[in-house]
Amino acid sequence: MLLYLLDLLGTGVFAISGVWLACRKDMDLFGAMVLAFVTAVGGGTIRDVLLGATPVFWIQDTLYMQVILATTLLALMIRKWHESSKWIMQVSDALGLAVFVVIGVTKALTYGADPLVAIMMGVLTGCGGGAIRDMLAGEVPMVLKKEIYASAAMVGGVVYVLLAPVLNDNDMTAVIAAITVLILRLLALYKNVSLPRFGLPSPG
Numbered sequence: 079m080l081l082y083l084l085d086l087l088g089t090g091v092f093a094i095s096g097v098w099l100a101c102r103k104d105m106d107l108f109g110a111m112v113l114a115f116v117t118a119v120g121g122g123t124i125r126d127v128l129l130g131a132t133p134v135f136w137i138q139d140t141l142y143m144q145v146i147l148a149t150t151l152l153a154l155m156i157r158k159w160h161e162s163s164k165w166i167m168q169v170s171d172a173l174g175l176a177v178f179v180v181i182g183v184t185k186a187l188t189y190g191a192d193p194l195v196a197i198m199m200g201v202l203t204g205c206g207g208g209a210i211r212d213m214l215a216g217e218v219p220m221v222l223k224k225e226i227y228a229s230a231a232m233v234g235g236v237v238y239v240l241l242a243p244v245l246n247d248n249d250m251t252a253v254i255a256a257i258t259v260l261i262l263r264l265l266a267l268y269k270n271v272s273l274p275r276f277g278l279p280s281p282g
Contacts, residue, residue: 086145091174095211183234184252229263
């Protein structure tokens with residue numbers, strides 16, 4: 079139940095990030111709702127399609143849609159406080175990422191996926207929606223930049239896969255994996271840690 083509630087929280091936070099990006103790009107209400115939707119459930123939708131999990135989770139449980147709609151309207155109303163509430167959004171986003179990764183990995187394993195595939199499904203669940211959002215908004219997806227985001231998700235997935243057969247306790251494994259993602263993401267944000275970039279040397 080706790081994981082489900084955190085999943086809904088992550089859905090709302092991701093939706094808000096989509097709305098605020100739409101506002102920065104001067105999009106209309108429809109554009110804001112599209113970015114909110116794809117950010118919140120885009121990764122999980124692709125995951126379910128690849129795993130053959132039908133119906134897709136947000137079709138099976140329409141509460142996800144209700145959360146997206148409510149948070150979209152909320153984000154539009156409080157958009158002037160975007161900058162002042164940035165740190166709250168960053169922490170919430172990190173928590174949402176951690177939960178989404180765990181849900182993606184566990185669902186993939188439940189459907190009999192190979193551990194390596196399960197890790198990638200966790201990364202896709204956590205990062206896929208944001209990547210689609212950025213592309214629709216005409217930006218380079220954050221997961222392709224120096225940000226420790228997808229890499230934190232991948233480490234969390236690896237932790238889950240390695241600990242699951244050792245601990246034999248799904249709840250404890252999920253908590254440890256989620257905390258791993260959360261700590262890595264928060265360290266990256268507040269200690270300004272990033273991955274090295276590889277550019278081409280200047281000619282001459």
